Amino acid sequence: MRETLTGVAERRLTGVLAARLAEEPVVVLNGPRTVGKSTLLHQLGSYLGRPVIDCDDPAVRAAVRNDPNGFVAGAEPVLLDEYQHVPELLHAIKAELNRDLRPGRYVLAGSTRYTTLPEAGQALTGRVDVIPVLPLSQGEIDGTREGFVHRLLGGDVPETSTPASATQRDEYARRATSGGLPVALRRPAGNSRSRWFSNYVNLVLERDVLELSRIRQRDMLPRLLRQLAAQSGQVLNVAAAGQAIDLEKSTAENYVKLLEAVFLIHRLPAWGTTLGSRIGRQPKVHLVDSGVASWLLNVTPAKIARADPAALTEYGHLLETFAVGEILKQVSWWDAPVIAGHFRTGAGHEVDLVLERDDGQVIAFEVKAGSRIHSEDVRGIQELRGKLGQRLAAAIILYTGAYSYLHEGIAVLPLDRLWL
DSSP states (O other), X not given: OOSSOOSOOOOTHHHHHHHHHTTOXXXXXXXXXXXXXXXXXXXXXXXXXXXXXXXXXXXXXXXXXXXXXXXXXXXXXXXXXXXXXXXHHHHHHHHHHHHOOOSSSEEEEESSOGGGSTTHHHHSTTSEEEEEOOSXXXXXXXXXXXXXXXXXXXXXXXXXXXXXXXXXXXXXXXXXXXXXXXXXXXXXXXXXXHHHHHHHHHHIIIIIIHHHOOOSOTTHHHHHHHHHHHTTTEEOOHHHHHHHTTOOHHHHHHHHHHHHHTTSEEEEOBOOTTSOTTBOOOOEEEESXXXXXHHHHTOOHHHHHTTOHXXXXXXXXXXXXXXXXXXXXXXXXXXXXXXXXXXXXXXXXXXXXXXXXXXXXXXXXXXXXXSSOOGGGGHHHHHHHHHHGGGEEEEEEEESXXXXXXXXXXXXXXXXXXXX
């Protein structure tokens, strides 16, 4: 892995965007700040010879707000960046689409979840395709093309007769703590990158969250975010997070929704609630970027290397967040619908990530920070297999060991198989 990112990473979403634009009248690029949405939009604009209307610029925003109909009636496709600052645009676009539903008319990029905008639910229902723009994948960082998850979704069986992995534990720690936000990766690891993460979190909390909602206890937001970072990779417990900072549950739940709306956190829903009454129903929480999570938790490669007990506990959850994020990035490039969730029984046996294809077949992933697999590590997958039978197309444990092998019909693979 390169210590710092140089140049502009080639995004796998470029091809996805072109394909969707040929089919849909409106495409929305949705993702965290600085993740690369604007870069994608400007690349598209350069290729098509179209300008990008940047609503993050106060002067442009004022002009668009004064005449939204004029801006959406321009030469197509109309490219609008940070459109959430002027939600009136959605109604103006709706009026245009009422007259003409041809594909390829609008591409919007925004740093607030489309579904959380009050106007979104009614304005463009059934006429918009939302593409998640997630932090850079490890392959995008390294300049390679991952195909692991797509092969599984295509029906391939995981290969276990592969050479031993050369990736060392310290490299996994570097990758997980670096995350995938392009601007952060251009900073050298250490103090410079930590300052960037600090400024980034403050910007999102002080600007984007407060633009969404007038909240009374704004000083609680960073404290709540740290509590959620401590739960990353675990079942979400809003009451406990609120109680830890003297915030009542209802208020904490509202603030959690705001943090989710600006792509700081992601709720991974429970999967399989119809499989039996003993299946858990609570979502898991993950930080959208593992680099932000590691900064909030103050988990560094140095602490992991010296086996600091507290850091190792946090690292196990952080590595799960990192691996789940890498898998979901590859899922976002897949054209068919995929349902993602986690599986957990009332007895506490769990599977970290479950992907259900549109044909009902299921792929299960368990993530382990250790370099050895023990019998208790497979219990969650065994429980799931017992309920699904032949519907379980593939079961995989990703770990930091070097070798690939089968354990009771479960493929045990080095974590780097996700991107190498």
